[in-house]
Every structure is written in C-alpha cells, then in structure tokens.
Amino acid sequence: MNLFDTLAGGLYDAYIERERVARVVGQLLWGSDMSAMYRSMRQIGELPPGATVLDVPCGGGVALRGLRPGQRVRYLAVDLSPAMLRRAARVASREGLRQVEWIEASAEALPLPDATADLAVAYNGLHCFAHPAAAVAEIARCVRPGGRLVGTAIVRGELPRADRLIAAFAREGSFGPGGTRGDLERWLAEAGFVDLRLEADGAVIAFAASRT
Ligand SMILES: C[S@@+](CC[C@H](N)C(=O)[O-])C[C@H]1O[C@@H](n2cnc3c(N)ncnc32)[C@H](O)[C@@H]1O
16 A cells, blocks of 8 residues: 555645745755755746646645646646545645646556656655656656656765665655665666756755656
C-alpha cells in the first residue's frame, strides 16, 4: 500500500499546502526554504491557451496554485494514491479550477500518448518513486519535443543530517531508493532531456530541462 493513502499523506499535505509552514519544515528537515519550488509553479499560469500540463505526482495538488481559474489549458494531474487525488480534487473545486483531469496511475506507466505535454511538473516525486529513472523516462516520452520538465527532488549527498532522514523515510516506506544530484542529472540526460539546470538548496534540488 502507498503510504500517502494513509495519515502520512494528510500530514504531508497539510504542511506543503501552507507555504510559510513548508519553509520552516523544509529548513528543519532538508536545510531548504523550498522557495524555488513555489516560484517555479508560477510558470504554469504563464502557459498560452491550448497548452497541456502534466503534473506527476500531483499529490494533494500543491502545484495547482500556479493554475488560474478559466486558464484555457489542459491540466493532467496524475498520482498513484486515490486519497491524494481526492485531496487535490478538493483544492481544484475550492479554487474553481475546472480544467483539471484526474488520472490514477503510476509515473512509471503513464496512460498517455507520446508527446502529450508542453510542460511537465514533477515536484517532490522522484525520491518517493520505486524506480525514479523509469519514471523520468516515462515523463520524457509524454513531453513533446521542445517541451519542458521542471520539478524538485530530495537527494542524498548534499547534507549529512538529511541523508539520515532520507534513510529513515526509505525504511518506513514513504521514500524510494532515490539518488544523488549526479543520479538525477543522469536520469534526465538518459531520458532525452537537455539544457539541464539544477539548483541545490540544502538537500532539495530544483531542476529544469528541455525535451530534445
Ligand atoms: C511527497 S508527495 C509529492 C506530491 C506533490 N507533487 C507535492 O509536491 O506535494 C509524493 C507523491 O508521490 C505519489 N507516488 C508515489 N509513487 C508513485 C508512482 N509510482 N506514481 C505516481 N505517484 C506516486 C504519492 O502518492 C504522493 O502523492
């Protein structure tokens, strides 16, 4: 069972949805104020009419804050956890975001045609996935040539106290095998992403890349 279907998902979502709380928690846990993540979400609202966004994993819908009510884009929100999808759907309903489509699926096997998305967003997902390299390759398949991927991931090897926490979360089951900054770069490059930009803040890497 996905731990995000349990109370753990609710607790996580309660802080990540509150930017000011997330900055404090992020600093305590990961040595990061998480500001790069919230900043990066703004580009969703700048997409032109007709664009398609792939949000994987959408979790409880934190990236929906980048979307504007009435913005004429197709927004595909994907997560493995029905409970997290329900939370995200409540956020969308509260904010009047009717353009969101909900997809219960694994990031490693997206039920989408090739080159569907103009922009993929992957916040705080890769360190949770069982097979992060496979998920990056699958996301790459679904991004059109010239499209972009942006996201954040918690990585090993940046901060010793974060490494201990990552190991504890992996033992408990909410984190997957994860990787280092170098692993993340390799997953992106091997999947066909170029123009890689990685910015570390504590153990959190904010990344951006373009699809060849
Ligand atoms: C830490 S949350 C991040 C969610 C959201 N993007 C955010 O930043 O708050 C990780 C999410 O990954 C989901 N997840 C775990 N494994 C998955 C997989 N293989 N495919 C899709 N989602 C997965 C969990 O259900 C959870 O909602």
